[in-house]
Amino acid sequence: MNTITTGNASPQVLREELLAILRCEGLQAAAEHLDEMAASLGSLKSAIAHVHAARASLCGAKEAA
C-alpha cells in the first residue's frame, strides 16, 4: 500500500514519500528532478483520491466495498 499521504501534503513530505516508494521498488537510481516529481506525485494523489470518492459515489458503498 503506497498511498500514504494526500495530494495536499507538503513538498518535503511528498519528496520523502516518493523516495521511499522508489527505494522500495529498487528504482531510486532512476529518478531525477525530484522536486518536480514530488509535485507530480501530489497531483497524482489528488487524482487517486478523486477515483476513490467517485467510485464510492457512482458504485454505491456495497459495490465499492
Add this chain to the structure above:
Amino acid sequence: MSTPWHLMTIAQLGEQLRAKAFSCVDLAEHFLRRIEALNPRTHAFVHVSRARALQDAAHADAEFEAGRDHGPLHGIPYALKDLFDTQGMPTTCHSRLLIDNVPAQDSRVAAMLRARCAVLLGKLATHEFALGWPGPDLPFPAARNPWNLDAMPGGSSTGSGVAVAARMVPIAISTDTAGSIRWPASFCGAVGLKPSFGRVSRRGLFPLSGSLDHCGPITACVHDAALALQAIAGHDASDPSSADVPVPDFSVGLEKGVSGLRLAIPREFFACAAAPQVLAAFERAVDWLRDGGARISEVSLPAYESFHACGRVIMLAEAFSVHRANLRERPQLYGVQTRNRLLLGAAISAEDLAAAQQLRAALTRAVETRLDAMDGLVTVTTLSAALPLHGGHGAGHNPVSGSSTIQGYPFTVTGLPAMSVPVELDPQGLPLAVQVAARRFDEATALRIGRFLETASGWQAVPAPMP
C-alpha cells in the same frame, strides 16, 4: 491546372491508378520526394524506407497488371507511428532503449495493409513510448506543426498529425490512449479517428496501457478515414482484446447528412475551460448540425474530472508494469521526462487500480445509458488551438500532473468511438476542431456526422499548410 497528387483524396488517387494516369511506383516516388523536401523542417518521419516503399509499390503495380485489385488502399502510400512492429524495419518507440530493435514480424495492422497492397513509406515520430515529451535526450528531434513550426503538433502521435497535415503521406496509422490520435489531428488540422475498443487489433503494437490503447487512422479527410479504418478493422483471434463483431461498410452512409440524428452535447465537460475561439467554433458547428436537421440536446454526464482521474490512474499503473524491469536495469536509456512519468506509476497501489477499474465500469455504464436514446455526442477536441512548442512539458498535456488540453479520456476509458474533425482556422491561422463520439461499434455514425461537419464548415477548401 490539375490537382497535385499529394492533395488528392484516396478515392481520387485510386481512380487515377486504375486509369493508369500514373503507377503505384510513380505515386510512391512523389511522396518520397515530398518527405525528402519537408522532413528536415517538420521531423515527422523518424525512418523512411525507400527500398521497402518501392518494393511495395512495384508489387502493387504487378497486382494491377495481373488483374488483381485489392481494394481502395491498393497502391496508396501510408506510414505507421513508430510503435507498430514492421518486419525488417526499425521500431524504436522514439527511444534510445529500442534504437536497434528490428522486428522479425509485422504487426497485425501492417500485415493487413500489406495484404491490401498499400505502400509503407516509413515510421513516424511519437512521444517516447507514447508517454514522454520532446527533449534533447531522445534519439530524434521533435515533430513540428506544419501550420506554424513553433507550435506544438499535439501528441503523442506527433509525426502522424504532422505528416498527414503536411501531405507527406495520405494515411498515418496511429494509437490513442488518452487522446493521442485526436489531439495531433486537432492541432494539425487533420481527421483523427479512434475506433471502438476491440475494433482494430493491437498485436505487434508496443503497449502504453493495455486496457486503454486503441489503434486508428489520421487522414486528410473523413472519407479517407473511413477507407483506412475499413482496411484495418476486424477480429484477430491472436489479440485477446479484439472484438468478434461484424465490420460494416464505413463509407456507405457518409453522405446521408445529419437530418433526424439525435445528438447530445455534454457542455459541462468544456464550457468553463475552453478558449473563446474554440467555444465560438464549436457553437458554429452546433448551428450547422441543427440547420442540417439534427436534434440537439444538452446532456449531463459524470464529471469530466472523474474520466480524467480514472484514465490517468489506469494508464500510469499499466505503463509502469510494462517498463518496470527496464527502469530498474537501464534507466539511463529513457528520456528523463519519460522516465519520471513512468516512475510515478510505482505510487499506485493494487487497491487504487482496482478502484479505478470499478469506476471505469460505472462511467461506461453511465455514458452508454445516456447514449441509448441518442445517436452521438458532440464536444470539443481540445480546449485551445495549438500551443507554443516550447511552452514547457506542462503545456498542453501532462499525464502525470494532469493538466490537459485534450478531451481524450472520456472515450478511451469507455472505449467508445470518437473522431476529431477540423472545422476552421483561428485568427492566428491554427486549426480548430470538433469531436464526435458515437455508440460502441457505431463508427459509421461518427463518420457520417464528421463528414457533414467537414462539408458544412468548408474545411476542404482551406489551403493545405505546405502546398
